[in-house]
Amino acid sequence: MSKALRAFEKIARLAGDLSTERCDREEQSHPFDERNIHPDISHVSLKLFDNGHYSQATFEAFKLVDINVKKLSGINESGFKLMMAAFAEANPKIKLTALATQSEIDEQSGYKFIFAGAMSAIRNPRGHDINIDPIDRCLDHLSFASVLLRRLEDRDSETLS
Numbered sequence: 387m388s389k390a391l392r393a394f395e396k397i398a399r400l401a402g403d404l405s406t407e408r409c410d411r412e413e414q415s416h417p418f419d420e421r422n423i424h425p426d427i428s429h430v431s432l433k434l435f436d437n438g439h440y441s442q443a444t445f446e447a448f449k450l451v452d453i454n455v456k457k458l459s460g461i462n463e464s465g466f467k468l469m470m471a472a473f474a475e476a477n478p479k480i481k482l483t484a485l486a487t488q489s490e491i492d493e494q495s496g497y498k499f500i501f502a503g504a505m506s507a508i509r510n511p512r513g514h515d516i517n518i519d520p521i522d523r524c525l526d527h528l529s530f531a532s533v534l535l536r537r538l539e540d541r542d543s544e545t546l547s
Contacts, residue, residue, distance in 0.1 A: 421525055424532035426450060431528060440524035441517040447531040448509035454538055455480065455501065465505040473498035482541055501534060 418428050418435070427447045434443040452464055459472035459479035472479045475495050482497050483490035508527055511517055519527070 417521075417525055418528070421529045422532065423528050424535045426535060427528055427531055435524065435528075440519040440521055441512050444519060444524050444527040444531075445509060445512035447528050448504060448512075451501070451531055451534050452505065452509065454535065458538065465510065466502045469502035469505055470498060473501060480538070480541070482537060497537065504530065504534065 418432060423431075427450060430446040430450050431443040434440075434446060452468065455468055455472050456462070456464065459468070461468055461471050461479055463471060473482070473494060475485070475491055475498070478485070478494060481494070483493050485491055485494055508530070512519075
């Protein structure tokens with residue numbers, strides 16, 4: 387085989403390999419789809435995530451949770467204080483359950499601490515410090531924020547406040 391023909395064959399094989407890689411990448415789904423990230427979180431965090439700004443993507447997702455709780459509750463606070471007041475078992479502004487049984491009261495209380503803890507442990511450090519989160523931690527945080535938003539959306543119609 388001539389030298390020119392070998393060079394052509396090498397180039398053709400490399401081009402074939404490149405096109406196969408591109409097709410494989412097109413078939414892969416985005417991590418947001420794999421993790422079922424809430425669409426509202428995708429709206430505020432996707433571009434940051436795709437550009438590698440994982441801590442900022444997390445921060446924006448939890449700011450969104452905070453904003454949604456503030457709107458639903460009508461309480462002019464933020465973070466931990468907002469969550470403790472919005473989900474308080476005695477006169478809650480946001481009822482996640484009917485609060486008719488001890489189990490429902492305990493669930494309300496549990497979510498109060500989960501929401502408040504998320505603000506203290508996840509949102510606040512990214513708002514006050516420079517954090518560099520790895521991709522998997524960011525995806526875990528975004529999944530968790532998605533759970534919180536969906537829980538707000540899934541309130542029973544009789545408990546809507």
